Amino acid sequence: MRANDLDYELPAELVAQQPVEPRDASRLLVFERGTGAIRHRTFAELPDEVDRRLAVVNDTRVVPARLRVGRATGGAVEVLLLERLEDGVWEALARPSRRLRVGERLRACNTLSQGTSVVLLAALDEGRWRVRLEGEPHGEVPLPPYIHEQPRDPERYQTVYAHEPGSAAAPTAGLHFTPELLARVDHVSVTLHVGLDTFRPLTAGTLEEHVLHGERYRVEPDAWARIESADSVLAVGTTTTRVVETLARGGPLEGRTDLFVTPGFEFRRVDALLTNFHLPRTTLLALVMAFAGIEQTRELYGIAIRERYRFYSFGDAMLVL
Template identity: 80%
Template structure:
């Protein structure tokens, strides 16, 4: 499949810059793959659409991982922590990276702390570094670049069930839930810590040439037993989908999800998918096309644009039954 087949044109004003006033006040585009019926609802009406499904959510929590630091020379450096490696070490992106050196210590921009904030341990190429962080990260939330201002309440870039710190980005399909709405659903939790590579645009000429980077996941045995035995499963988001389809193929309950889901994929455990509208040329859009069909996904995205749905992280949602 050519990567260009994942392109579409989106008016800039449809990129949501802030979340809806109420989480469950977002719009919900519902499509039934069996009947071909499409209907327009609000997210608060989700329980009426998924009766009988076991809803599975990703309870990862976004780390305040965007650190603004200074070199000893005074030059400013932005370090974005991408994945925890344990014992205070992280894989990170640093910019500007060209002049940084292994062993260098970067301090907080305010220069008030006598202790180094970040030590550069190893250059990994392409601006990536293995670093050691002194203490817990206390930076800014790593919002996507298409969001120009942070929300007044940083918790709006966290799900209400976020519990396990470790993500570099939010599992955005879950941002629409309220505690009250979640309580109306039969649900289970899994954990996958979202890395930035999930959102990285496809640069290869074909989708198959793209290399997807793994992300850490963990699922409790009791949760997997319920998911495995459920009659029908609703996966909240592409991250949840990748974990469930990884496990159903015999993977251990803790590891790295490296499954690249593209059109032609056979879904063995996910029966319905709740997802936001995604960027062109991304692995996320490829997964949605695998679930709904390439042409049908294009039709649904075109409909969403005509109906002025809001797109991307703070945008509206789509339910594929």
């Protein structure tokens, strides 16, 4: 599949800059694959649509992983922590990266990151580094670059069930749940720490040439037992989908997954998908196309644009049944 098959035009004003209040006031585009039916609802009406399905949510928590640090020469550097590798050691993105050197110590250059010190241990690729961080991350919430305003409440970039710290981005399909709404939906939790793979755009000409680095996950035995035996499984988000389908293929309850879901993929456990509207040329959009169908997804995105749905992390949601 060519990368430009994942393109579409989006008016800039449809990129949501702030989340709606309350969380479940966001809109919900519902698509039934079996009948082709399309409904326009609100997220608060989700329980009426999912019926007796078991919902699976990703309980990862975003860490304050964007650090603004400086070189001894005075140059400013932004370090985005991607994944904790071991005690004090992280994989990170550093920008600008070209002149950085192994062994260099970068120190905080704003009050939010005060006291933070990052030592560059090894250069990887694509601007990634292995770094040593003194203490716990104490930077900014790593909002995507298309969001130009800080949320009024930083907790709005966390799900209400966020529990396990470790992500560089939020599993955004879950941002619409309130505690009260979640209580009305039968659900279990899995954990996948969102890293580079989730938000890195395609750089190759085809999907087949794109390489995933993989992300860490963990699933409790009781949760997997419920997922495995459920009559129907609703995956809340693309990250959850990748975890469930990894285990459905015999993956261990804890490890890394580089499962790449593209059109033609056989879904063995997930039979309903709740997701936000994703950027062009991303693996996330490829996963949605794999589940809903390529042409069907294009049609749904076209409808969402005409109906003025809000897109991306703080935007509205889509339910594919």
